[in-house]
Amino acid sequence: MRLALLTDIHGNREAFDACHAEARRLGAENFVYLGDLVGYGADPAYVVDRVAEDFATGGFGVMGNHDLGVVAPDARRLYDEARRALDYAGEQLDPAQKKFLAALPLTATRADASGREILFVHAEASAPGRFLYVQTAEDATRSMDATAASVTFCGHLHRPRLYHRSGAAPAIAFMPTATPTPLARSRRWLATLGSVGQPRDGDPRAAFALYDLDRAVLTFHRVDYDVEAAARKIVQAGLSEFFAERLFAGR
Secondary structure, rough: OOOEEEOOOOOOOHHHHHHHHHHHHOOOOOOEEEEOOOOOOHHHEEEEHHHHHHHHHHOOEEHHHHHHHHHHHOOOOOOOOOOHHHHHHHHHHHHHHHHHHHHOOOEEEEEOOOOOOOEEEEOOOOOHHHHHOOHHHHHHHHHHOOOOOEEEOOOOOOOOOEEEEEOOOOOEEEEOOOOEOOOOOOEEEEEEEOOOOOOOOOOEEEEEEEEOOOOOEEEEEEEEEOOOHHHHHHOOOOHHHHHHHHHHHOO
16 A cells, blocks of 8 residues: 655645645555644645545544644744744634544554554654654654654654664664665664645755555655745735745745
């Protein structure tokens, strides 16, 4: 089975639709969402509804810190404009949509064809509710030490990264490319996936990944989308122009 892995959509309808369509074209059979469906972007309700549709057909996902910030405002640890974007999301979502966000777990697990455990988490495994970043090999090692899973998929960073380790050795960083990468069963792996709706690695294209559960192969993908439309809607919604401007630079 091919899983499409999407994270940090942040209410960006145009980027979401582009990634979803491309994943389907490439043979994705199910969708996994690693959090932050809302925040920054102008279309939180649309994104939540589309994700809920995928859940109804076997998809699943986890909660991000922005999702939590909508349903539990006291949990927000964000700067003013980001908090305003969550206020906007809260105004756009109806009670059923908020209930959907509130029900998202912090972690989810599945097994691949060989029985290896796979962990899905928005930030990292050592303290999922604290939403710590995996920015370095040391951070990856901390997360991997906290779980027995052979493979961990994370969001939150908005930049694609890949780490592996053998036994108790520290994690080693591996820069991902568009080339399919076999995740050797003799090692443990952690991947941070690029952002669908607000990339921050200098590439403005929307990012997602495909994971082949049967062959244990991970492929990172980038997709062009209508950045101008997404940015224009952010400004029209009265959100920070910075959120619109950064889409063009992928920062």
